[in-house]
Amino acid sequence: MPVYRSVYLTPGVYRQPQPAENDDIRLVRTDVAGFVGFAERGPLPRPGATADELRATAVRLTSWQQFLTTFGGFMPYSYLAYTVRAFFDNGGTTCYVVRVAALMPEKSFLRPRTAFFALPSAPVNESGDAFAAPATAGDSELTILGSSPSRRGEISAGDLIEVRDEGATEHLMVVERENNRIRLARKLSYKYSEGAILSKYEPALVVTATSAGNWANRIKLTVTPLTTGDFVEEFALRVTLTPGLDPSRAVEEEFYHRLSLTKGPFYAPDHVNNLSNLITVDVIEYSPLGSRLFIGSGSLASGAVQLQGGQDGLSEVSIEDFTGGDGDFRGLRLIEEVDEVAILCAPDAVFVPPVAFSVPKSPPADPCARRPDTKELPPPADDDTAVPPTLDTVSIYRAMIDQCERLRYRVAILDYPETKRMASDLQDWKNKNFLTRFGAIYYPWLKVPDPLEIEGLTRRVPAAGHVAGVYARIDNQFGVGRPPANAALEFVTDVTDDITDLDQQNLNPFGINAIRSFPGRGIRVWGARSLARDNDSDWLFIHVRRLMSMIEKSVEVSTRWAVFEPNDFALRRTLVHSLSIFLEAIWRTGALKGAKPSDGFYVKCDETNNPPAVIDVGRFVCEVGVAVAAPMEFLVFEIHQDPVTANLVET
Numbered sequence: 001m002p003v004y005r006s007v008y009l010t011p012g013v014y015r016q017p018q019p020a021e022n023d024d025i026r027l028v029r030t031d032v033a034g035f036v037g038f039a040e041r042g043p044l045p046r047p048g049a050t051a052d053e054l055r056a057t058a059v060r061l062t063s064w065q066q067f068l069t070t071f072g073g074f075m076p077y078s079y080l081a082y083t084v085r086a087f088f089d090n091g092g093t094t095c096y097v098v099r100v101a102a103l104m105p106e107k108s109f110l111r112p113r114t115a116f117f118a119l120p121s122a123p124v125n126e127s128g129d130a131f132a133a134p135a136t137a138g139d140s141e142l143t144i145l146g147s148s149p150s151r152r153g154e155i156s157a158g159d160l161i162e163v164r165d166e167g168a169t170e171h172l173m174v175v176e177r178e179n180n181r182i183r184l185a186r187k188l189s190y191k192y193s194e195g196a197i198l199s200k201y202e203p204a205l206v207v208t209a210t211s212a213g214n215w216a217n218r219i220k221l222t223v224t225p226l227t228t229g230d231f232v233e234e235f236a237l238r239v240t241l242t243p244g245l246d247p248s249r250a251v252e253e254e255f256y257h258r259l260s261l262t263k264g265p266f267y268a269p270d271h272v273n274n275l276s277n278l279i280t281v282d283v284i285e286y287s288p289l290g291s292r293l294f295i296g297s298g299s300l301a302s303g304a305v306q307l308q309g310g311q312d313g314l315s316e317v318s319i320e321d322f323t324g325g326d327g328d329f330r331g332l333r334l335i336e337e338v339d340e341v342a343i344l345c346a347p348d349a350v351f352v353p354p355v356a357f358s359v360p361k362s363p364p365a366d367p368c369a370r371r372p373d374t375k376e377l378p379p380p381a382d383d384d385t386a387v388p389p390t391l392d393t394v395s396i397y398r399a400m401i402d403q404c405e406r407l408r409y410r411v412a413i414l415d416y417p418e419t420k421r422m423a424s425d426l427q428d429w430k431n432k433n434f435l436t437r438f439g440a441i442y443y444p445w446l447k448v449p450d451p452l453e454i455e456g457l458t459r460r461v462p463a464a465g466h467v468a469g470v471y472a473r474i475d476n477q478f479g480v481g482r483p484p485a486n487a488a489l490e491f492v493t494d495v496t497d498d499i500t501d502l503d504q505q506n507l508n509p510f511g512i513n514a515i516r517s518f519p520g521r522g523i524r525v526w527g528a529r530s531l532a533r534d535n536d537s538d539w540l541f542i543h544v545r546r547l548m549s550m551i552e553k554s555v556e557v558s559t560r561w562a563v564f565e566p567n568d569f570a571l572r573r574t575l576v577h578s579l580s581i582f583l584e585a586i587w588r589t590g591a592l593k594g595a596k597p598s599d600g601f602y603v604k605c606d607e608t609n610n611p612p613a614v615i616d617v618g619r620f621v622c623e624v625g626v627a628v629a630a631p632m633e634f635l636v637f638e639i640h641q642d643p644v645t646a647n648l649v650e651t
Contacts (some may be wrong), residue, residue: 220239271444322399543631584597
């Protein structure tokens, strides 16, 4: 034990001894989930970003409200938001979310795009260029026939342009130019003649959404000049995000009372970029007319404009966008970098378009009447990339299992494609593709309340998020050694398929965990099997794998202090003591077998497994054995009736 001096008498330099590092073994968390899927908004991996920037796109969340703020709400073409909501409602406290989109499609204009708008500084003199309009109104491409008489009049990506023809005028952003063809941020509202006039504005302030997606096309900017005249340097700005299809979401608003385009106490980027959850701004200081907003007859004449050009970029999503790879930080590869994650879910791996929604949304006058029929839900009018394709679920799930088996300290919760309804189909699909002790499958899907009313008042969603929440709740209440079963589910109204005892006889032996509805007891997880092979009986239950992973990782992390310590009797005794205390605490929770600690575990670390030959090569051997308590999966009662002449037994 180091001795500390309380009084120093001689002037000089003294070395303060440091106490030894705590050699107790501490439990690692097993309740943290990782979700990969489609989101309304949120960060996406950026080409050319540093490794730290890429890792930051796996966002740590501790509440459903944080998900809403960062990733938006429910989407017609995704299950991710429903799954994360279910995770938190069922007892989850911490998760990581990675957003997926088509980051490397063959056609660049199909990538996710961030909505933006250039508030004008001044109009450039009309170039006189005419263009050939597409054959039908509403297209988002124009063809320039002539050429600009001045370099300033040339149109390129990022420009705000004005299209004018016989009383019809529109202001649109240009997102791409190739030769004489330009691609617009949104579709044209009118059908223009070939003689229409095309001109552009000099930008003063470029406003950009905080993340890609068509969600930001609903952002409205209201500019209020604080000085008179057509050109202003100071202004107030109101930013309004109106709800999309979700009527339960409130309008998001931000208001900036005084902003300036010149550097000083009211400089716009300093105020907006540090505070806004919706936009960022960039002052174009190289503008030849100075930093002033043009409020005259341009796009700001009415005082309100909307961001343009945002798109989800989901139409060309590939397997690689979900899985990533070596050096390819996308999807599951980003979750792999998060050491804290212990539960892995990818709910959108089983998403299959098209989506159907009920019309009208208002309930019938007679509450007992049949709800209206459904029809296909079209994508947003300003985003042709909003609908993802049908993906190869098996490839994504195999990547999840591969990650769990390599890292050893996490498990995957898998969902069946909803097309698999018969028990024989479920068994065949599982046995052909997934046999691992590091995963579990649950059946059937669940019905959850849906403010979008896509399928009515409820929507069918996969159960991974609900089950992950149950894992977390059981871990935090009782410990990871307790089977995550016989637990009631929240954020659910019904199951999509009622499982009977006879049905479960065809599921349980094949490692397919049922979710069942019991009158008076709610909807419960009614199974705790893993996907282990039939001859791998030691890992029959998923909590056994998770308990062993927790023990292994806790020991690995907490004993790093012992590396390079002298390999002697003192070190061995210290580790035996620490491990014994650690395992006894687990035994006391009921996770290990036996009426006394020695029945549930042992720790061997002495001269017998650390002879001089082992010590001389720098090795240290510590053998640990544990006996995991088996769950009571089948409760059997024997009822004896003993009349005078017979002994009847009913079980």
